[in-house]
Structure formats: C-alpha cells, structure tokens
Amino acid sequence: MRQIKISRSITDRQGESLERYLGEVARIPMIDPDEETMLADEIRKGGKKGERAKDRLVSANLRFVVSVAKQYQHKGLSLTDLIDEGNIGLVKAAEKFDETRGFKFISYAVWWIRQSILQAIAEQGRMVRLPLNQVGALSKINSEIDKFEQKNHRQPSTEELSDITNIDADKIETTMNADMRHMSIDAPFSDDDSNSLEDILPSQDKTLSNEVEKESMDVDFKDVFNHVLKPREVTILCKSFGMGCQEEGAEEIGAQMGLTRERVRQIKEKSIDKIRRSGYKHVLAKYLG
Structure with a gap:
C-alpha cells in the first residue's frame, strides 16, 4: 500500500x-x-x-x-x-x-x-501479557469482532459475541479487559460503572477547550443521535445539551414543541436509554475522562 x-x-x-x-x-x-x-x-x-x-x-x-x-x-x-x-x-x-x-x-x-x-x-507501550489459557479465546473473539464490524459497521455487544463464539459472556469480558487493545471502549458503560451517558453529553459549562476536539465530538454525537433516535428525540437532546444551538431547559423546549415539561423530560430520558442500549454507544465512550 x-x-x-x-x-x-x-x-x-x-x-x-x-x-x-x-x-x-x-x-x-x-x-x-x-x-x-x-x-x-x-x-x-x-x-x-x-x-x-x-x-x-x-x-x-x-x-x-x-x-x-x-x-x-x-x-x-x-x-x-x-x-x-x-x-x-x-x-x-x-x-x-x-x-x-x-x-x-x-x-x-x-x-x-x-x-x-x-x-x-x-x-x-504498557503491554499486558495474557495467561496462556486466554490466548486462544482472545484470538477467536478478535476474529469475530472484525467480521461483525465489517458487516455491521459497529462493534458487537458482549451478548452478541457470546452467541457467536459460544464463549461465556463473563469470560469474554475478562479476556477483553486483559487485552489493552480493547481498553476504554465499552468499560465506561458497564453495569457497575458510575458514569452515565448524560454525564458526558456537552453543556455550556462542560465544553472541550480544543475546537478540533469539539468538532469531532459534535460529529460523533449527532451521527449517533441520527442513527438511533427519531427526529423529535434528536431535537430535544440537542436543545437540552446545547448541541449546535443554545442550551435550553425542559420548559422552554416544551413551549416551542407543544409539549409539557414532564413530557420533554420523559422523552429525554427515553432517548438517553435508547442510546445506552444501542450498538453505537462505543462511539461516545472516548469522551469519558
């Protein structure tokens, strides 16, 4: 090449x-x-x-x-x-x-x-050496991840990998966590992690100082929004977190869209949950500190 x-x-x-x-x-x-x-x-x-x-x-x-x-x-x-x-x-x-x-x-x-x-x-860099009994499993997991990503343009979930490889989900997570090639991609969104998607959505007092990083972040978030959410949900999240517009509260958004404040809150929470459950969540994981 x-x-x-x-x-x-x-x-x-x-x-x-x-x-x-x-x-x-x-x-x-x-x-x-x-x-x-x-x-x-x-x-x-x-x-x-x-x-x-x-x-x-x-x-x-x-x-x-x-x-x-x-x-x-x-x-x-x-x-x-x-x-x-x-x-x-x-x-x-x-x-x-x-x-x-x-x-x-x-x-x-x-x-x-x-x-x-x-x-x-x-x-x-700081290579982590895997135990010999994990090498074979890792090779199989990596191979199936590559195949899945090429076909679906996203990474498979642990459950999907388990179904494909017939390897127990706990063993998959243990093996991948030991392999530094997979660090920081899915871990922030695991069940026992304190970080939530809402924690990393940008707001006026939480913007990236570097304009290039901000531009990249906006592209990632908007692409995920558009692939996972309905147009109304995209509008509410973008307005709620100041994505390409002024950040607004639920009452303001509701007045513009003919919705109650509570309904805006419900749609916002539902939208965040949809993203957390989607195959695109790994795209946003890199913005966690």
Whole structure:
C-alpha cells in the first residue's frame, strides 16, 4: 500500500514541528457528503485517480485523528506516535469504506482510528501479557469482532459475541479487559460503572477547550443521535445539551414543541436509554475522562 505522505509527515516530530502539523491539519478544507460519496466511489475503482481520492478523503479527516489520539495520551506513547498510528487506521478506513451503507465516513473511520491506536499501545507501550489459557479465546473473539464490524459497521455487544463464539459472556469480558487493545471502549458503560451517558453529553459549562476536539465530538454525537433516535428525540437532546444551538431547559423546549415539561423530560430520558442500549454507544465512550 502506498503511504499517504501527510500521514507520515509528523513522524519523529516534537514541539514546534508538531504544533505546525496540527495547524496545517486544522486548515485543510473539509468535504461535504456529496464529495465524500464521490471520493469513496473513486477509491473503490482504484488506479491513480483512486489513490488521489484516498489522499483527499484521508487529508480532510486528519483533524479527527488528532481528537482521538489526545484521548489516549500518557498510556505509553507520545502524542506524535499516537497520531501516526491513528493515521494508519484512517487510511485503512478509507480503503474499506462503503458509502452505500448510509454511514458518514468519520463515523465508520473512528473505530479503525481507535483500534490502530489501542493496538499500538498494547504492542509498544504498557503491554499486558495474557495467561496462556486466554490466548486462544482472545484470538477467536478478535476474529469475530472484525467480521461483525465489517458487516455491521459497529462493534458487537458482549451478548452478541457470546452467541457467536459460544464463549461465556463473563469470560469474554475478562479476556477483553486483559487485552489493552480493547481498553476504554465499552468499560465506561458497564453495569457497575458510575458514569452515565448524560454525564458526558456537552453543556455550556462542560465544553472541550480544543475546537478540533469539539468538532469531532459534535460529529460523533449527532451521527449517533441520527442513527438511533427519531427526529423529535434528536431535537430535544440537542436543545437540552446545547448541541449546535443554545442550551435550553425542559420548559422552554416544551413551549416551542407543544409539549409539557414532564413530557420533554420523559422523552429525554427515553432517548438517553435508547442510546445506552444501542450498538453505537462505543462511539461516545472516548469522551469519558
């Protein structure tokens, strides 16, 4: 595979060079859905035109790699290395993306970016060595996760993995928790975790300081909302948490939508529960501290 030049331009750079790269990435024009579809089609056709299309699709999404990479600092790799690894995942996503499935590219790519980073941390950073009796189970689990993700554009739940592999759900969780490639993806949403989805939804006094991270977060949340919720539910959550608009209370939202304050509260809680139970919850897990 030909290496995307910009994805390697940050290798072994520190300080001012890294800051310069981050500035360059932030200035790269983003692409609209129509161009994204066109580029994905060209990539699939291959040839020189396909390579140019891949360069364009990857370059336009490099800012999101930075956002994801920052979530994994202080785990054994420098930010420069994390971005490098994330860019490798981004290139893989560009090569495998199927625009006909109805997903935005970045919603699909974020899994590949994160997996590439986590695998690098496991292999080059603070590697956790698995007991021999878990190695075989892990290999089978990883294989089935890859197959499921390719087919469904999301990760399987523990219950789904258990059904597919015939491995007990508790053993799957124990094995995956021991494998650092899967850290921080599902754990924050487990039954015994104190963090809730509502805890990580953005509000006026809880915004990300970095504009690139904020942009990435908005894309992730809105994509999940639109895939899981009905239009009215999306509107209520966006207004409740200030997603692309001024944050408003239940009474204000109700007055605008012809609903009682209590009904707005019920729809909001139901919507949050729907997201928690959906296959897309892992997309939001990276914003947990």
